[in-house]
Amino acid sequence: MASQALPVELYRFDDDGxxxxxxxxxxxxxRGGFSLDGDPAATCEALFDQNxxxxxxxxxxxxxxxxxxxxxxVLGIARGEARVxxxxxxxxxxxxxxxDVVVIPAGVGHCRESxxxxxxxxxxxxxxxxxxxxxxxxGERPGVLENIGRVPLPTADPIAGxxxxxxxxxxxxxxx
Numbered sequence: 001m002a003s004q005a006l007p008v009e010l011y012r013f014d015d016d017g018x019x020x021x022x023x024x025x026x027x028x029x030x031r032g033g034f035s036l037d038g039d040p041a042a043t044c045e046a047l048f049d050q051n052x053x054x055x056x057x058x059x060x061x062x063x064x065x066x067x068x069x070x071x072x073x074v075l076g077i078a079r080g081e082a083r084v085x086x087x088x089x090x091x092x093x094x095x096x097x098x099x100d101v102v103v104i105p106a107g108v109g110h111c112r113e114s115x116x117x118x119x120x121x122x123x124x125x126x127x128x129x130x131x132x133x134x135x136x137x138x139g140e141r142p143g144v145l146e147n148i149g150r151v152p153l154p155t156a157d158p159i160a161g162x163x164x165x166x167x168x169x170x171x172x173x174x175x176x
Contacts, residue, residue: 006030008165011094013087018136019067019109020145021087024173027108028166029094033101033159034076040098044076044122051156051164054128060119061112065089065136068106069144071129072151074158075102080119085111088136101159103166107148109136126154 009029013021034043045056053074061075061084081097088109096102104110125131129151134144153171157164 006033006160006165008169010169011086011092013091013108016088016090016109019065019088019091020069020107020136020141020148021067021091021109022105022107022148025072025105025170026173027086027105028103028169029096030101030103030159030165032099034099036099040076041078041120041122044078044101045124047159048074048076048122048124051158051161052128052154053124053126053156053158055131056122056124058120058122060115060121061110063112065109065111067109067134067136067144068104068125068131069134069147070106070151071125071127071131072106072154073104073131074124074126075104076122076159077101078120078122080116082115082119082121083113085109085113103158105170106151107144124158126158127152 010026012026077096077100085093156162157166
């Protein structure tokens, strides 16, 4: 899929004191980022894997604010729909549905606010990096800020490959 064919929504979030978010990289949302024909979960897994986003899983989205400081995460909505708050308690509530793909930079908070009973999410991590699970607890902050700054940019967009819009947006936003 060519990057021109992918409609992209960008979201930026400031540090809210609890959830650090990402100081430079925006969250990207691709509406209808992959085909729902056949087995959409398997389609997601194959796209993510071939583009270097590995360590995949199938499940839902946690119903509490959390983030990963050691990895960028991709979520493919294989079935159903959900309302997800990104960026912490004061962040944006975004509706996602089957076929949508969300790329979450390290540090950006996310929390499921509601979901259909049939929600199925396929997730993976850029470069198969090990992810941590942080919730903005006291004492977490110094370590997570350092971690977020060390997470490298991915080598490919999770659905469009090396020439995808993710890299265009993140390279122009990235730290020098």
